[in-house]
Amino acid sequence: MTKPKKPASRKPSPRKRGSASRGSSSPGWGRVLWRLLAVVMVLGLLSLAWLDALVRQRFENHQWQLPARVYARPVELYAGREMPPAHLQQLLDLLSYRQDPAARQPGSYAFSRNALVLHTRGFRDSDGGEAAQRLTIGLQGARIASVVDGAGRALSTVRLEPLQIGSIHPGHSEDRVLVRLDEAPPLLVQMLLAVEDRGFYEHHGISFRGLARALMANLRAGEVEQGGSTLTQQLVKNFWLGRQRTLARKLVEIPMAVLLELHYSKEQILETYLNEVYLGQDGGRAIHGMGLAAQFYFGQSLAELDGHQLAMLVGLLKGPSYFDPRRHPQRAMSRRDTVLVAAHQHGVFDAERLSAYRSRPLDVVPRGGAALYAFPHFIDLVRRQLARDYPAQVLASEGLIIHSTLDVLAQLAAEAELAEFLGGHEAVNGAVVITAPDQGDVLALVGDKRARHAGFNRALDAVRPIGSLAKPAVILAALQQPGRFHIGSVVEDGPFDVRMPDGQIWQPKNFDLQSMGPLPMVDALALSRNQAIARLGLDVGLGEVIKAFHTLGVQSRVPSYPSIFLGSLNLSPFEAAVMYQTIATGGQKSPLRSITDVFDRQGEPLGRYPIRPTQVVDPETAYILQWALRQAMTDGTGRYAVTRLPQPLLVAGKTGTSDGQRDAWFAGFSGSHLALVWFGRDDNKDTGFSG
Template identity: 45%
Template sequence: MKKRTPRRTPKKRSIIVPLLLTACLFLLLLGGLFALNSINKLSDEIADKFAGKRWAVPATIYARPLELYPGLELSPNMLEKELELAAYRKESPIHSAGGYNRKGSIINLVTRDFTFPSGLEKSTAIRVTFKGKTVADIRTTTGANVPTVRLDPAPIGSIHPLVHEDRVILKSEEIPQLLRDSLISVEDQDFYSHHGLSPLGIARAMLANIKAGRMIQGGSTLTQQLVKNFFLTSERTLTRKLQEAVMAVILETRYSKDEILTAYINEVFLGQDGARAIHGFGLASQFYFRRELQDLSVAQIATLVGMVKGPSYYDPRRHHDNCLARREVVLKLMLSEKRINEEAYTKALAEPLTDVTPPKNGLNRFPAFVELVKRQLKTEYREEDLKTEGLKILTTLDPQVQWKMEDQIKNTMASLKKRAGGDSLQLAMIITGREDGEIQALVGDVNPTEAGFNRALDALRPIGSLVKPAVYLTALSQGYTLATPLTDTPVSVKSGGKQWQPENYDRKQHGTVALYRALAKSYNLATVNLGLEIGLENVISTIANLGYTEPLEPYPSLLLGAPNMTPLQVSEIYQTIASGGFHVPLRSIQSVIGQNGQLLTRYGLEVEQRFSPELMFVLHHALERVFTEGTASGHHLAGKNLYAGKTGTSNDLRDSWFAGFSDTHMAVTWIGRDDNKPTGLSGSSGALVVWGKVMDAISSQPLEMVEPEGISWARIDTETLESVSFPATNTTLLPFVTGTEPQSAWSPPKVDMDIIEEKARSLWDSINDMLQ
C-alpha cells in the first residue's frame, strides 16, 4: 500500500515578504520625502539668513573729532595722547593711514578716511609744528599751508548685541588677494574644486593624524567652517556634523565661491577683547596691528591666517612664541605655494610679530559718558537697530577735558578722603560748554573708568544751597535789586504739621544785609525770609524755567535745597544760568550716521530765551561775588574774575556740591557717600576743591560777561545800603536793571549859569583893562 504524502499548507511567508517589501519601500519613500523636506527647510533657512542681513553690527560711539589749526592751544604731548586713543600707531617712516611719528616739536601723521555728516574726508598726510603748547604751523608733505584739518575721531564705545560680537564688514574688493590665497593654502587647498565637502581634504587629514598618532588636522572645508560658525553650534555630535555637511553642499549650490569666501573672512573668530569677541579679518587687523586690512604686511597677514587654527593659543600678545612659530609655518606654506617669493619670505621672517603696543582699552574707556549716550539714543532709536545696524554715533566728548578732569579728581580726592576719614567718598562731575550745552566730560564714580552705578545720572541727592540762585533770580524778576535790604533773622514756619526753624551754617544771625551779600554768603535765614515774601510757587516756576522738569511741592524747605536732584539735572539748571538766561538742552550726541555713510540724525543747537539778559547779568555779578567775598572766597584764584558759581551743602554735611562756570565751561561737582552718612565736607571744603582744580586745568580765560544795554551801575554804602556818589572804604559798585538803581541821598548844588557868565565877563574886562 502506497504511503500518502501529507498535503502542505501555503507558507505565510509568501504573503509577509511582499508586505515587508512594500513597507520598506514606503518607509524609504517616506524617509526620502522627509529628508527632502528637511533639505528644503535647511535651504530656506540658509537663504533667509545668508541672503539678508548676515551680521548684527553694533553701533560705534566716537569722541568729538579734533580740529587742528594754527593758534590752537594744544601741546604735542596732548596730540600724541589723542592719536593713541584713536588707535594711531607710532612708526618711522609712516607706511599708511593711521601712522604717526614725532621729532621734538614736530608731529607727522596720516589721517584716515572718515565719513562725517558733511561727507567723506579723505586721508591726508600732514606735518604739525608746535611752539610751546600751541599749534604754530600745519603743512602737507609738499610744503603747502593747511589752514585747518579734521582728524578722524577716536572710537570710545559700542552698543553690542547680547553675544558681544564685533566686526568690520568688508566688501569683496576690499580683501587683499594675498589674504585670499594664503587662507586657502592653509585652511582649504581644494576650495575652488570641491562642492562643500572635500574627500581629498578628509583623506589628507586622516593620513596626517595617523602619522602623528593624534588629531592635528581637521578635514572641514572653509564652507563647512562657515556653516558651523554662521548657522550651527560647536557641539560635537554626529547629527550636527551631518547637518553641517548637508548645509555646506546647499550653500555651495546657491552661492558663488567669492561670496562664500568673503563671508568666511568677515565671520571667522580671531580673538577676544574683554567681553568683546573679535570677528573677521577686518576688525582683527585693526585690533592687533592698528591698520586697515589693505595695509598689512606679508608677515601680518601670515599672523592672522595662522591664528584661525586657535585664536587664544596663538594670540600674539599673550602667547608670543606660539604665534611666532605658527606664523613661520604659514610663511613656509605661502612660499611653497608660490604665494610669495624668497625675498618677501626672508623679510617677513625677520619682521617683529607686532610693531604696536596693545590699545589701552579705548573702547568703552569712558563708561559714564557712554552710558549717557546710550540712554539718549534709546529715546529715538530702537535698541535692536542700535545693536545691529552698524550706526556711527558722533558725540560731544572732548578727551582732553575728560583726561584733565580725571587727573585732578585723582590728585584731590586722595587728600579729601583723608580729611573725611575713610575711602568711602564718592564723586560725580559733569562739564559742558558754557554756551552750547555740549557735554564735554563726565564721570559717575571716584574711579572714572569704573563701570556700574552712574552717580552723575542716577544719584538723587538734596542739592542744598545750589537752589538759592533760583530764589534770588525770582526776587530780581519781581523788582528786587542787589542792594535791596534783607532780614537775616530767625524764622519759624509750620510745615508738615511741625514747626520748621532753619539756621545759618555759622549758627549766627546777621541782621539787615544787602541781597547780593546774602546770596554770596549763602545766608539761610535771609533766603527763607525772601522766599516767603516772593512766594514759593514763583520760585518753583523759576526752577522749571531754568530747566528742571520734575514736579516740586511748595514746602518752605525747598528754599534751602531739600529737593533731590541728580548732577545731570543740576547741570540743566546751571546751564541756563551760565548761558545768560538761554535754555540750552544738554547734548551728548552731535549726529548719527548710517552704515553706508548717510546722515540719519543731526542734533543741532536748540536755544530758547527764558530770562532777560539784564536780570541774568545782575545775577552773574552776584555769583561772581561768591568767589570774591562769599563761600568760595577760599579758592586760591578767588578775586581774579575767573569764575562764578555757588556752593551747596545738605544737612549734617552729607552732600558737598559746587556748580559754576568760567568764560568757556560750566561744571557741576557732587561729593558724598552711597550710604548717605556725613562726609564732614561742606560745599566749599569738598566739591569746590575738586571743581576749582579741574576748572583751573581746563580754563585760562577770565570770565567776561557781555553787558546788555539796559544796565546801570551805582555805588552803595555796604553798611547803610544807601546810595553814595564817591568811592570810599565801605562802598561797592553794583549793576542794576536801568530804572531800579537807587538814587543818591546827596546831590551837588544847582549852578546858575547866568551868574557864572556874568562873572566870567567881568573877569575878562578886568584883564583887558590891565593890558591897556
C-alpha cells in the same frame, strides 16, 4: 468490464518543493528591497530639499545683529590751540596711530622736536567728514603753532577721526565689524587660502584631495594636525551647525556645503566667512569676523594691518583660546610663523618678506585695545537719550552709528582730577559733568572716581540736596521784580524764625553761626549768607522762587518749603548742571544733549539732534546774575576754587554744602565750558568737605 487503475500516488520530491518555494519567494523580497530603496531615496530627496531651503533661507535672509557703536566728537587741531605734547601723544595712542618715520600710511605719525608729521585717517559725518591727508603740525611749547598740508598750504582747522567709546550690544553678546571682500587686504585672503583651503576656487564645497592630504599629514604626525574641511564646510559649521564634532553633523555638513556652492559665488562665501568666523572672547563679548579682530588685537582697522599681523589673525582660526596672544604669546608667535611659512611655500610672498614678517613682534595692544576705550557713565547717558527715539532691539541689532558730543581729552582730564582729589578718601565718591553751554553739549560725564566702573552712575542717579547751589534761583526771582529789587538792594543778614504750617519753627543759620547785618544782595550771594538769602526769598515769595527753579531748567518737583532757598532741593549733578547751563548761556534754556547724529550701518543719516534754545530769562537780567556769580568766585566762597584754576581765567560760579557736610558742590563756567562737581558718600554720612 474492468475498472481503470488509479495512478499511483507519489510524494512530492523534497528537492522540488524547496525549489518551488525559493522561486515563489524571490519576487517578494525584491519588491520589499525596491520599496525600501524608494523610501530611502524619497527621504533623501526630501532631506536635500529641506537642507536646500534651509541653506538659501538663512544665507539670503540672514542679517547679523550688530551693536550700535558710539563715537566721540572729532578732535580739532588748529593754530593757537593749547595742546601739550603729552596730550597729543595720549590722543594718538587712543586713536591707535602708529609710529612710522615717514608717516606713509593713514593712521601713522612721526614726532620731531618741534613738529608732528601726521597722516590722518579719513571719515564721514554730518558735516561732510575729512579726507585722509599727510600734515605737518608745528609745535611751540604747549601750543600748536601751525597746521600745514602736504602741499605746504596753511590750514585753519583739521579734524581727527572720532574715537569709538562704546557700543550697545545684542542679547547674545556677539560683536563684529563688517568688511566687504573688496575692502579686505588681498594678503589676508591669500594667506587664508594657503593655510585653510588651497583648492577653494576649484572644489564644489568639499575637497577629496584636501581630505586625503589631511589624512596623510595626520598619519605622519601621529595626531590630528589637519582637519581637511574646506572654507565652505567651516562656514556651514559656524553658520548653521555649531562647534560640536559628531558623525551626524558631518553627514549634514557635506551636502550643505555642496548646496551652498551651487547657489552662491565663491566671493559671497568668502566674504561671509571673513565676517562670521569666531576669533576670540572679550569677557562676555564674542569677537566675530576679521574686522573686529583687527581692532580687538591691534587697535587698528583691518586695512591698516601689516603682513605679520594678518598672519596672526589667520593663525587664530585653529584655536582662538589656545593661541590667545595675550595669554599665550609664545604659542601665538609659533602659530603665526607657521602661517607665514605656509604662505611663503605657496608663493604668496618671497623669502625676504618672510624673514621681515617673522622678525616682527606680535604688536598686540592691551586687552580691548585703545579703539574700544570705555566711558561707561557717558554711554549710560547716550543709551537713555537714545531710548526716547529707538527701541532697545534696534539699538542692539541694527548696527547704528552714533556720533556723540564727548570730548575725549576733557573726559580723561575730568576722570584724572576726580580720582586724584578723592584718592585719599576711601568712603567718598563723586561725579563731574562738563558742558559746552552755547551748544548744549555734554563734553564729559564721570559717575564714579573709578572711571571704568560701570556700576551706580552718580552723575545721573545720585539725587542729593544741592545746598547753596540753589541761591542763584532766589536772586533770579528777585531780579525779575525790577520795581522792588536790584543787585545792590540791601538785605538783612540776621536771625529770624518762621512758623511752618505743621507748627514747627524754621530758623535759618549761617555756616559760621554769625550774622553780618545789612549787606547788598550781591554780597549775600557771594558770601553765601543763609539768613540774608532766606529773608530775601520770603520777601520775593516762595511761589516766585519755585517758578525761577523751573525757569532755569529744573524738571524735578520743587517742594513748597522755604528751606529750598538754602538748598533742601534734591537734584542729580546732571540736573544741577542744566540749571547753571541756562545762566551760562545768558538765559537761553535747552536740554543737554549727548548725541549729535545717528546713521544706519551704511552711513546714511537717520536723525540729527540739533539744539533748540529758548530765551527764558531776559538777557540783561541773566548778565547781572552772571556778574554776581563772578563776584562769588573772586571775593566770596569760591576764592579757593579760583586758586586751582589757570590764570587769568574769569570764572563765574557757586559752591554749595548740604546740612551736616554730607554733600559738597561746585558749579562754574567760563568762556566755552561749564563744570559741575559733586562729592558725597553713598551712606549719606559727613564727607569732611564743604563746597
